[in-house]
Amino acid sequence: MDDDESLSAWAERLDRKIGRLRAVPLVAGDGPRGTHLAPDAPRVIQLWNGHEWEPHGFAADLAEARRVLHPDSGAVPSPEPAPKLGPGTGRHRKPQAGR
Structure with a gap:
């Protein structure tokens, strides 16, 4: 809570x-902390209930956990085409107007 934030705004936030859901790898010891580490390790899907993370489901590996956490990512194509770039190979090319 910020000093400038009201209590009601903080509670709403x-x-x-x-x-919210999160995937936690099931590994021995402290284990890897990053989600990208141990991609073949099974994951526990947890749900935030407002006070603590509670078990919600299970995923066999990182790929399945990502499908559970983000079911519609990648399913919808980009609504607008990529802009056409001007000639050249530089990193800082700007999209051409009217192309």
Whole structure:
């Protein structure tokens, strides 16, 4: 909570997080902390209930966990085509107007 933020605004911000999911790898010891580490390790899907993370499901590996956490990512194609770039090989080419 920031000093400038009201208590009601802070509570609303926290309530928006209720229902969030996360995937935690099942590894021995402290294990890897990054989601990209141990991609073949099984994952526990957890749900934030407003006070703590509770078990919600299970995924066999990182790829399945990503499909559970983000079911519609990649399913919808980009609505607008990529801009056409001008000639040249530089990193800083700008899209051409009217092309």
